[in-house]
Amino acid sequence: MASLTVGSTYSNYTDFNNAVTAFENENFVQFYRRDARTIEKVKRLNPRHHYNPELKYVNIHLTCIHGGRNFLSHSKGVRPKTSTCRVGCPALIKVKTTEDGERLVVKEMVKIHNHEVSEAAFKHYPKRRQLCPAERAKCSELLTKYDGNKRLVIEELTKVTGKVILPKDIHNIAATMNCPPKCERKKQEKKQKVTKGIRMVMDTDTKLREQARKRRPGSAFKDPRRSEKKLVLDVDTGVDDAQAIMMALAAPNVEVLGITCVSGNTSLENSCRNTLRVLNVCQRLEIPVFGGAAEPLMGHPLSAGSFHGQDGLGDAPDPDAPGLELLQTEGAVEAIIRLVNENPGEVCLVAMAPLTNLALAVKIDPTLPQKLKGLFIMGGNTDSRGNTTVCAEFNFAADPEAAYIVLNRFFCPTYIATWEFCCENKLPWSFCANWLAQDTDKARFMKSIFKHTMDTVATCARYQREMTAGPGFVSCNSYAMAAAIDDGFVWVSEPVAVTVELQGTYTRGMMVLDKLGVLEKEHQVVIMRTVDLESFKGMLMDSLK
Known part of the structure; x- marks a missing residue:
């Protein structure tokens, strides 16, 4: 077998390969085939040229395993301890066929190596092992x-x-x-x-x-392996408030410490009465209900019209409705402050109404926000799309000053389910039909109070224009409630500094997103964008079981 030197020729590929192996063993080096062109591929391009088929290749470029081609790294730096044997070694062997295509001939060899060449290192090469x-x-x-x-x-x-x-x-x-x-x-x-x-x-x-x-019907089942969530709900109980309250009461491991009421969807008196009606159908009248602000901080009360009916719950008759004597004598604002101070760092406040009670509470106790675990708000808008005025969502438009105070004083983790978000994450009406078709007292109650709103949605041209993503079942307050109950409910969100416009003729009550950092606010709220709708459906279904 001919030794491997420049000018050496070989009648077949096997002889050449054996010569390379012998050269490697004698010199304690190892080469790999960096590049090559097969006879089969060349014959497809130039079928007339003759090549000895036993050669297999028209040309071959062998490189030392410590050298070879330099590749551009796409590493992100997540594996800093990875290493490579490539050190840019110049050693190489280049071979090509003779002009008659009968033999392989060594055209170029570089025997200089820039790394250790020894028998010990040679034995550690993967090919040797x-x-x-x-x-x-x-x-x-x-x-x-x-x-x-x-x-x-x-x-x-x-x-x-x-x-x-x-x-x-x-x-x-x-x-x-x-x-x-x-x-x-x-x-x-x-x-x-x-x-x-x-x-x-x-x-x-x-x-x-x-x-x-x-367990007895209506009682919340608590999984002892999970930590319990403590919630305080602030509502102006209309139909969607009722849906959200019932979701909270059905959720395992959620303790509702109290429900505070405010005027909004309906009068304060109706709001308190409706809350007691919901607790009654859920057999949870032991939860305290507190009456709060009957009017906004400034200006006149904003009417929600008859969207939820005159009484706020679809004007559905309820002969078993409890009386207002069950209402707590303590006021809503005082109750919020007390419940949070009794459970510092544990309470999540879920605000599903005009924010008057919260604004008054932080005015009385400026340290209140830092004692909250989190604040979940249904209200505001992100695209200047109003559902009450030209540019404002109802809960913020009903008391813009209160919304301004809350968004600029509550520096706890704050999550907002805006009007546009609720519309974009709507559910199909077919789901609503199955939801209400459950054979339970809760489902029959919900069907009776929801009928008026569903009829309004189907016939009101103004409401159709307010919807930003087409028709569908939108339970606005339930989104904020679901986020408070389930930490994994929100999939996509946007942190941003916000405030509320107070002066504009057409924009008063509109939530402003400061994406340019003009306001120089350190605190950012979390705007919900996309949520787990399958989990949301499950929580709604459970609420009427």
Whole structure:
């Protein structure tokens, strides 16, 4: 076999490959095929040219494994400890066919290396460490013999093969031969324990669900493995407030500390009465209800018209409605301050009405916001699209000064479900039909109070124009409530500084998003954009069960 030098020729590819292997073994170096053109590919482009088929290639470019092509890194820096053997070594071998296409000839060789060249380093190359099938079978035997002890396997296998064996080589062989070493068996045992634990949890879930079926109707079932959420609800109870309240009462592990009322959808008296009606149908009259502000901080009350009916709950008759004597003597503003101070850092305030009660509370106790766990608001708008005035959503338009105070004084985590967001995340009316078709007292109650609003939606041209994303079932307040109940409900959100316009003739009450940083406000609210609608459907369905 001819030695590998410039001008050496070979009658077939096998002879050339053997010469390269011999050269590598003699000089303790290793090459790889960086580039090559096969005879088959060239013949497709130039079928008339003759080539000896045993040559396989028209030209071959071999490069030292420490050199070769420099590739542009696309690394993001997340694996800083990764390394490479590439050091820009110039050693190479270039081969091409003779003009008659009968032989391969070495055209160029560079034997200079810029890295350590030694027998010890050579033996550590992956190609040198590679085991033949018989040696791999022997490795499998030793793994079984030594119970997966890699050190003992390496010692004996090195004596048998004379090759350098690394722990990762044993690991790879064990994985391919389905003979896990000791560490792998430990992982499998750990996985089995985790699986067993999951089964135990599933069994516990089954028992908990069984307990839930046996509980008295209307009582909230609390999972002892989860932390309980404490909520204070601020409402002007119309139909969508009723839907949100019922969602909170049906949610596991949610404790409603109290419900404060304000005028808005309807008068303060109706708001209090309606809240008690909802608690009554849910058999939760033990939850305290507090009466609050009967009018906005400035100006005249803004009427919601008859959208929710004159009484706020669709004017549906209710002979079993509880009286206002169940109302707490303590005022709503005082109750908010007391409940938050009694549970510092634990209470989430869900505001689904004009923000008058909250504004008065922070005026009396400026430290109130820092004691809240979070504030969830249904109100405001993001695209200057009003549903009451030209540019304002109802809850903010009903008391712009209160909204301004709240957005500029409450520096706790604040989440806002705006009007446009609610429209864009609407549900189909077919879902609403199935929701109301449940055979429960709650569903029958909701169907009776919701009928007036559904008829208004179907026939009112003004309401159709107010909807920003086409027709559908929109339970505005329930979105804010769902976000307070479920930490994973909001999928996409936008943090931004906001305020409220107070002076504009057409824009008074409009929420302003400061995306340019002109206001230089440090506190940003979270504007909800996209939510888990399947989870939302589930919470709504549960609310009427």
